[in-house]
C-alpha cells in the first residue's frame with residue numbers, strides 16, 4: 113500500500129507534533145496529528161505544511177513547510193525569540209477596562225506589526241463594564257489612523273460588525289491575559305467554541321490559553337487565538353527599529369536637524385518639538401523612549 117500525502121494549515125503546534133487541518137472535500141473538516149521529522153523542524157501555528165501518512169509507521173509526519181509570508185515572534189521568559197504564528201494578515205490587539213491596559217504593550221505590538229507591514233486594529237472588549245476610562249487613549253489611536261472597535265464578547269454587542277471586519281483575512285488576537293481574546297473567538301465563531309476545551313487552568317484556577325490556536329471560519333477567514341502576555345519583552349529587532357514602528361514619530365523624523373536623530377536629547381529634534389507642542393501624545397513618545405532605552409541597555413557591554 114502506498115503512502116498518502118496532502119497539505120494543510122497547522123492549527124496548533126505542540127512540543128513534538130502539530131495538528132494539521134486536512135483539506136475538506138465538502139464534507140466538513142478533519143484534523144490530523146503529525147509528528148515532526150527532525151528536531152530542527154520548528155513549525156508554528158499558521159504554517160502551511162505538506163504531510164505524508166506512512167502506513168508502516170501507522171502515523172503521519174510533516175514532510176516540508178511552505179515559505180512563510182511572515183512570522184510573529186515574541187520573547188520567552190528566558191529572553192529567546194519564540195514564534196507565535198505565521199502567515200497573518202492582521203494583528204488585532206485586544207484591551208479591556210479590566211485588566212487595566214498596559215498601553216506600552218499596545219504600542220509595542222503595533223510598532224512590531226508596522227515593521228512587518230501587517231495591518232493592525234485595536235479591539236476594546238468588555239464595553240459592558242464601561243469604557244470611559246479608556247476613551248482618551250482610544251481617541252489618540254483613532255487620531256493616528258488605527259482602527260478601533262468597541263465590543264462586549266459576553267453580550268454580543270459589536271460582535272457581528274467585528275466579524276464582518278475580519279471577513280476574508282487571517283487575524284491574530286494578542287494582548288494581556290484576561291482581556292477576553294478566547295471569549296472573542298467564541299463569540300465570533302461559536303462553531304469553534306467546542307475546540308476551546310484544551311484551555312487549561314492557571315495557578316489561580318482561571319482558564320487561560322497556553323498555545324496559539326488557529327480557528328477556521330471559512331475558506332478565506334481565520335482567527336488565531338494566542339496566549340496572553342503578562343510581562344514585557346520586545347524582540348531586539350523591534351527595539352532597534354523603534355522609530356519606524358511609531359507612525360507619527362516616523363512621519364516627523366525627516367524634519368529633524370540630524371539624519372540619525374534618535375529623538376532623545378538631540379538639538380533640533382522635530383519630534384521633541386511636536387511633543388512639547390502637544391502634536392504628538394506624550395505617552396506615545398514615552399513608549400518610544402522606553403524602547404530606545406531598552407535597546408541601549410541590550411547593546412551596552
Ligand SMILES: Nc1nc2c(ncn2[C@@H]2O[C@H](COP(=O)(O)OP(=O)(O)OP(=O)(O)O)[C@@H](O)[C@H]2O)c(=O)[nH]1
Nearest residue numbers: 238264265266289290291292293294295320321340
Ligand atoms: N464583563 C465582561 N467580561 C468578559 C467579556 N469577555 C470576556 N470576559 C471575561 O474575561 C475573562 C478572561 O477571558 P478570556 O477570554 O479567557 O481572556 P484571554 O484574553 O483569552 O486570556 P488568556 O488566554 O489568559 O490570554 C473571563 O472571565 C471572561 O468571562 C466581556 O465582554 N465582558
Ligand SMILES: [Mg+2]
Nearest residue numbers: 293294320321
Ligand atoms: Mg485565552
Ligand SMILES: [Zn+2]
Nearest residue numbers: 368373375381
Ligand atoms: Zn529627532
